[in-house]
Amino acid sequence: MQQKHAAADYQAAAGNHAAGLNTTPRTLSRQERRTGFGEVEFTLTLAQAVQEANRCLYCYDAPCIQGCPARIQIPEFIARIRSRNLTGAAEVIYRDNPLGAICGRVCPVEALCQKGCTSCRISKPIAIGSLQRFVCDLALQEGRIAYQDEATTRGKVAVVGSGPAGLSCAHYLRQLGFNVDLFEREELAGGLLRWGIPIYRLPEEVAKREIDIITNRVALHRKYLLAAQAEDFIKQYDAIFLGVGLSSPVLLRTSGADLPGVYAASSFLRTLREGKSGDFAFRGKEIAVVGGGATALDAARSAIRLEAAKVTVLYRRTIEEMPAFSSEVEAAFQEGVDFLWLTSPVEITQVDGRLKLTLEGICLGEPDESGRASVIPTGVRTNFLADVVLVAIASQAEPASVEGWKDHPKVFRGGDLTGGATVVQAVADGKEAALRIISWLEKGGSR
Amino acid sequence: MKPDLSLTFCGLRFPNPYVLAAAPTTDSADQVARALEAGWAGAVMKTTSVETESVELVYPQMGAIELEGKKLNGLINIDLISQRHIDQVEQDIRRLKKEYPGKVILASIMGSRQEHWQELVRRLEAAGVDMIECSFSCPHGMPERGMGAAVGQNPEFTERTARWVKEAAKRVPVAIKLTPNITDILPIALAVKRSGADAIVAINTVLGLIGVDIDTFSPLPSVDGIGIYGGFSGPAIKPIALQFVSKIAQNIDLPVAATGGICTWRDAVEFLLVGARNLQLCTAPMHYGFRIIEDLLDGLSHYLADKGFSSVEEIIGLALPKLSSYQHLSRTFKVVSQVNTDVCIGCGLCFIACQDGAHQAIVWDSEKRLPRTDEEKCVGCGLCPQVCPVEAITLKRTA
Ligand SMILES: Cc1cc2nc3c(=O)[nH]c(=O)nc-3n(C[C@H](O)[C@H](O)[C@H](O)COP(=O)(O)OP(=O)(O)OC[C@H]3O[C@@H](n4cnc5c(N)ncnc54)[C@H](O)[C@@H]3O)c2cc1C
Ligand SMILES: Cc1cc2nc3c(=O)[nH]c(=O)nc-3n(C[C@H](O)[C@H](O)[C@H](O)COP(=O)(O)O)c2cc1C
Ligand code: SF4
Numbered sequence: 001m002q003q004k005h006a007a008a009d010y011q012a013a014a015g016n017h018a019a020g021l022n023t024t025p026r027t028l029s030r031q032e033r034r035t036g037f038g039e040v041e042f043t044l045t046l047a048q049a050v051q052e053a054n055r056c057l058y059c060y061d062a063p064c065i066q067g068c069p070a071r072i073q074i075p076e077f078i079a080r081i082r083s084r085n086l087t088g089a090a091e092v093i094y095r096d097n098p099l100g101a102i103c104g105r106v107c108p109v110e111a112l113c114q115k116g117c118t119s120c121r122i123s124k125p126i127a128i129g130s131l132q133r134f135v136c137d138l139a140l141q142e143g144r145i146a147y148q149d150e151a152t153t154r155g156k157v158a159v160v161g162s163g164p165a166g167l168s169c170a171h172y173l174r175q176l177g178f179n180v181d182l183f184e185r186e187e188l189a190g191g192l193l194r195w196g197i198p199i200y201r202l203p204e205e206v207a208k209r210e211i212d213i214i215t216n217r218v219a220l221h222r223k224y225l226l227a228a229q230a231e232d233f234i235k236q237y238d239a240i241f242l243g244v245g246l247s248s249p250v251l252l253r254t255s256g257a258d259l260p261g262v263y264a265a266s267s268f269l270r271t272l273r274e275g276k277s278g279d280f281a282f283r284g285k286e287i288a289v290v291g292g293g294a295t296a297l298d299a300a301r302s303a304i305r306l307e308a309a310k311v312t313v314l315y316r317r318t319i320e321e322m323p324a325f326s327s328e329v330e331a332a333f334q335e336g337v338d339f340l341w342l343t344s345p346v347e348i349t350q351v352d353g354r355l356k357l358t359l360e361g362i363c364l365g366e367p368d369e370s371g372r373a374s375v376i377p378t379g380v381r382t383n384f385l386a387d388v389v390l391v392a393i394a395s396q397a398e399p400a401s402v403e404g405w406k407d408h409p410k411v412f413r414g415g416d417l418t419g420g421a422t423v424v425q426a427v428a429d430g431k432e433a434a435l436r437i438i439s440w441l442e443k444g445g446s447r
Numbered sequence: 448m449k450p451d452l453s454l455t456f457c458g459l460r461f462p463n464p465y466v467l468a469a470a471p472t473t474d475s476a477d478q479v480a481r482a483l484e485a486g487w488a489g490a491v492m493k494t495t496s497v498e499t500e501s502v503e504l505v506y507p508q509m510g511a512i513e514l515e516g517k518k519l520n521g522l523i524n525i526d527l528i529s530q531r532h533i534d535q536v537e538q539d540i541r542r543l544k545k546e547y548p549g550k551v552i553l554a555s556i557m558g559s560r561q562e563h564w565q566e567l568v569r570r571l572e573a574a575g576v577d578m579i580e581c582s583f584s585c586p587h588g589m590p591e592r593g594m595g596a597a598v599g600q601n602p603e604f605t606e607r608t609a610r611w612v613k614e615a616a617k618r619v620p621v622a623i624k625l626t627p628n629i630t631d632i633l634p635i636a637l638a639v640k641r642s643g644a645d646a647i648v649a650i651n652t653v654l655g656l657i658g659v660d661i662d663t664f665s666p667l668p669s670v671d672g673i674g675i676y677g678g679f680s681g682p683a684i685k686p687i688a689l690q691f692v693s694k695i696a697q698n699i700d701l702p703v704a705a706t707g708g709i710c711t712w713r714d715a716v717e718f719l720l721v722g723a724r725n726l727q728l729c730t731a732p733m734h735y736g737f738r739i740i741e742d743l744l745d746g747l748s749h750y751l752a753d754k755g756f757s758s759v760e761e762i763i764g765l766a767l768p769k770l771s772s773y774q775h776l777s778r779t780f781k782v783v784s785q786v787n788t789d790v791c792i793g794c795g796l797c798f799i800a801c802q803d804g805a806h807q808a809i810v811w812d813s814e815k816r817l818p819r820t821d822e823e824k825c826v827g828c829g830l831c832p833q834v835c836p837v838e839a840i841t842l843k844r845t846a
């Protein structure tokens with residue numbers, strides 16, 4: 001007991017040091033994060049941004065660009081921060097990514113642009129994501145984003161799904177002279193930007209501003225478009241882009257998975273985004289989260305913010321194989337999330353008003369077809385008590401949205417639906433699809 | 448509405464103010480073509496001369512000033528005029544004029560005798576060049592042969608030589624590129640005016656010695672252990688160039704092209720404000736490549752739009768009426784330093800600067816790591832805002 005306390009104190013101290021006032025950019029302290037959903041990271045100040053930009057070497061054939069799926073011309077926008085040509089910097093970013101302020105916040109930069117940054121060889125990578133966020137936030141605040149759209153003379157395209165993939169495709173098509181009908185089954189456009197990523201990483205105002213700039217320029221229809229209508233659409237439109245994502249969660253197949261207190265983590269996050277945190281009385285409770293991806297980590301970190309007493313992520317492999325981004329895992333550690341590795345629930349029962357999870361130990365075998373180590377149950381079982389279980393093991397495409405579109409040449413796809421896992425990949429896919437649609441139509445519709 | 452960046456200089460239309468100065472960046476048609484494609488308005492081909500004045504170059508030629516982690520804050524070179532045969536320069540000009548009719552191609556020339564200067568003008572005019580620039584200004588190597596700065600340091604030689612060139616030029620305007628390595632530019636600039644030449648280009652490089660190798664005791668750049676003075680250029684010489692350009696613009700009735708330390712669009716704006724009609728860059732594109740033109744252009748364009756100007760013409764010379772002399776400065780104007788503690792990061796640089804370099808007017812709270820100005824002691828010299836890394840200090844007007 002005594003030891004546990006010491007560890008918690010140490011963690012709190014480390015958290016404050018590594019994630020508090022003494023960082024660039026400034027971040028909320030551990031304490032502030034345990035009691036509310038305020039945005040964790042702050043936007044750089046001008047002085048910070050210029051200093052950071054001055055560290056950039058302005059590389060030729062810069063490796064950072066190769067790491068960015070949207071291929072933002074990173075050294076070009078950073079050079080403009082140096083010369084304080086901030087409008088020019090924003091133009092460079094928005095040319096290749098219409099969701100610059102969003103991506104500046106949510107991109108796993110450590111695995112993308114910053115991974116290969118030349119500056120790592122001298123000290124640490126240039127904070128590209130923070131610089132991008134700085135430039136875009138300022139441009140949005142000053143209302144400087146105004147796209148010049150060509151007249152709509154080139155045809156009509158239907159974009160299904162208004163996640164980042166659909167938004168990006170709609171944006172580029174509109175910019176290049178198409179009429180765009182954007183179909184979204186939800187009340188608000190944005191996909192997981194609206195219903196997935198929590199507000200402590202992506203505040204609603206930020207998401208809304210960049211999404212609106214796109215949806216204001218196209219025809220947005222609130223409609224659940226079933227694949228059964230495919231034939232009609234193929235007749236009506238010059239091309240169709242499907243960016244419907246993977247919107248249905250995979251559920252646990254163990255017995256007890258339907259007990260009260262067991263939720264899909266994605267619906268938990270969605271309810272929070274709807275502003276209904278009051279639906280979850282987590283204060284003082286013990287929460288188990290099953291899974292190891294972005295959804296699991298965000299569910300765990302959200303539970304911490306609802307002042308849960310203890311939040312434990314149960315994952316069947318180890319930290320090495322976790323699909324979640326390393327910066328998120330690090331933040332979860334800082335905020336006090338616990339992890340149990342190499343374990344998988346096989347049964348959930350109700351005991352004295354609480355949930356008892358029967359966990360089975362795992363050992364890792366040879367890599368399976370996904371390239372990750374295969375999972376071999378050891379047969380060793382233990383019990384784990386919790387008040388709430390949040391399940392975040394995977395998501396899949398919704399059959400009603402996708403089956404039936406077939407491989408008609410008019411139909412293009414992108415985003416999570418085609419294997420993407422990040423917002424910026426979805427943006428890149430949407431842009432690329434727009435360009436493919438254009439060249440396909442220019443060639444008279446043959447691929 | 449995008450502001451109009453085009454300018455007229457000596458009757459020639461430049462699509463924007465940015466021209467490549469005569470330098471290694473303009474020593475082949477291929478390089479210049481790439482630059483023009485990238486967006487530069489024109490180029491001055493590297494200085495050429497007649498066959499009998501050919502040069503033999505030595506290597507290495509470059510040295511630089513490093514400052515706080517940045518390698519090239521000023522560049523020195525012991526390069527000379529182009530080593531290529533003038534026939535090749537003529538060919539380059541023909542090709543560039545044909546492929547880029549909307550851009551401006553200038554030739555830079557240097558000679559020693561009247562026949563040479565005049566032959567150069569006739570040949571390059573025939574090749575189709577748009578304008579001739581005469582180098583009276585190379586500070587190293589050439590003066591030993593009575594060329595370059597040896598001409599530009601003497602008003603008599605300057606006037607006589609400029610007249611020869613002007614006589615020979617039938618179709619194209621003539622600009623004279625001056626050296627800063629003199630005590631007063633005005634007698635030289637007046638000599639240019641008297642000669643009938645059409646414009647002045649200022650300044651060529653500043654004579655300097657970039658450094659000494661402290662292990663071998665060789666001056667730098669060292670050619671097999673021996674060094675010479677070279678021509679200093681780049682960001683470090685901008686104040687010198689601004690001084691020359693503004694002085695010429697204020698006193699001489701000739702259009703001025705600025706060169707010397709122009710690296711960013713901000714520098715460009717400043718040179719335009721002190722009266723330059725044309726901007727030549729050398730060290731910056733040598734450092735980062737022709738690609739810098741994009742920031743130069745859109746930075747200038749956004750600046751003009753933000754300030755409500757519709758063309759670059761409108762800002763030329765706007766700072767000149769505010770450039771005066773010491774006796775005209777106000778004796779009643781008073782300021783004191785003021786620290787914004789919300790912005791201050793507590794580095795203490797302002798304190799130490801005022802303590803040791805000014806008037807001991809900043810009080811340092813070592814507990815809070817915060818500076819505070821003692822307004823009684825502060826004379827408002829303006830040193831502390833220069834050293835603050837986060838712009839936390841302003842000068843507040845008190846009288
Ligand atoms: C909790 C969580 C956190 C994440 N964090 C990050 C992060 O920090 N950084 C990052 O880069 N990525 C993150 N991701 C991944 C990222 O959100 C996705 O990769 C991205 O949103 C995929 O975009 P998309 O456009 O393909 O799909 P989605 O964003 O899923 O959008 C699909 C849209 O299509 C609509 N739709 C579906 N079917 C139909 C239909 N039949 N008719 C009409 N509309 C339909 C949906 O309502 C939705 O709006 C996270 C994901 C989750 C779940
Ligand atoms: C604020 C200031 C005042 C100066 N006043 C004088 C002066 O009164 N007399 C003088 O001979 N040099 C004066 N100088 C020139 C310096 O002595 C020195 O020669 C010059 O600054 C170059 O050296 P540095 O750039 O390495 O500091 C002054 C320099 C500065 C910065
Ligand atoms: S790799 Fe890093 S240092 Fe090089 S240009 Fe990109 S951000 Fe700058």
Ligand code: SF4
Pocket residue numbers: 783784800801805806807808809820824825826827828829830831832
């Ligand atoms: S302006 Fe000069 S005197 Fe006043 S505080 Fe700053 S350095 Fe000191």
Ligand code: SF4
Pocket residue numbers: 786790791792793794795796797798818834835836837838839840
């Ligand atoms: S120089 Fe600027 S940041 Fe540093 S202590 Fe002074 S006011 Fe603060």
